[in-house]
Amino acid sequence: MKSETIEQYQKIVGQCKEIFEKKTKDYGTAWRVLRLPSMTDQIFIKAQRIRSIQEKGTQKIDENIESEFYGIINYCLIALVQMQLTDTDPMELPYEFVGPKYDEAAKNTLELLTNKNHDYGEAWRDMRVSSMTDIILMKLFRVKQIEDNQGKTLISEGVDANYQDIINYSVFCLIKLGEEK
Numbered sequence: 215m216k217s218e219t220i221e222q223y224q225k226i227v228g229q230c231k232e233i234f235e236k237k238t239k240d241y242g243t244a245w246r247v248l249r250l251p252s253m254t255d256q257i258f259i260k261a262q263r264i265r266s267i268q269e270k271g272t273q274k275i276d277e278n279i280e281s282e283f284y285g286i287i288n289y290c291l292i293a294l295v296q297m298q299l300t301d302t303d304p305m306e307l308p309y310e311f312v313g314p315k316y317d318e319a320a321k322n323t324l325e326l327l328t329n330k331n332h333d334y335g336e337a338w339r340d341m342r343v344s345s346m347t348d349i350i351l352m353k354l355f356r357v358k359q360i361e362d363n364q365g366k367t368l369i370s371e372g373v374d375a376n377y378q379d380i381i382n383y384s385v386f387c388l389i390k391l392g393e394e395k
Contacts, residue, residue: 219336222389223327227320230287234316235309243307245292246299250373251361253293257380258354260285265351268344280391283384286350290377290384294319297374323378330382338386346383346390353380 248256260282267273295315299307331338338346353376360366360373 219331219389220324220328222392223324223385226284226385226388227287227324230284230291231313231316231320233284234288234291235313238309238312243305243312246296246303246305246307248296250293250296251358253289253296254354254357254361257286257289257293258351258358260289261347261350261354265344265347268347280388283388283391286384287381290381291316291319291323293377294323294374323381326375326378327382327385338383339390341386343387343390346387350380350383353383 245253264279264282267279295312298315356370357373357376360370360376365373
């Protein structure tokens with residue numbers, strides 16, 4: 215795998231972390247109130263907006279699709295953090311507590327990216343952003359089905375693996391969009 219990809223991943227996730235830190239300082243950990251299906255739906259809304267803009271070729275809200283991909287990454291990382299917490303953990307958690315958990319989720323997701331890129335030979339570099347958006351939406355529909363089945367699967371990966379794949383496809387989209395400019 216190209217070391218360039220790791221650097222690009224780290225830069226994008228670093229930007230996401232800055233957003234997460236600032237929003238945590240602004241809002242605290244208000245996201246703790248969200249159940250995982252609600253987080254999934256929030257991610258779905260962002261992915262659906264991206265697809266809608268891609269299909270229409272125009273937008274009326276002055277937020278570009280790049281900002282939506284950053285939001286998807288952050289909500290997925292927050293969901294992975296939320297999965298580590300319990301109902302007995304306080305609603306309001308200090309950044310010093312959630313920041314390292316965010317970093318751990320990002321690190322684990324980078325490890326998955328590295329392993330998959332090794333096996334697939336960075337095939338994503340030859341994919342269209344619109345195709346990766348569709349894959350993100352497909353994975354969200356999978357997550358919704360798993361959630362509707364109370365987390366039980368017969369053969370498939372769990373919710374966490376799908377969140378990680380969504381993060382990685384979002385990173386790939388941001389890399390490709392950045393290279394197109």
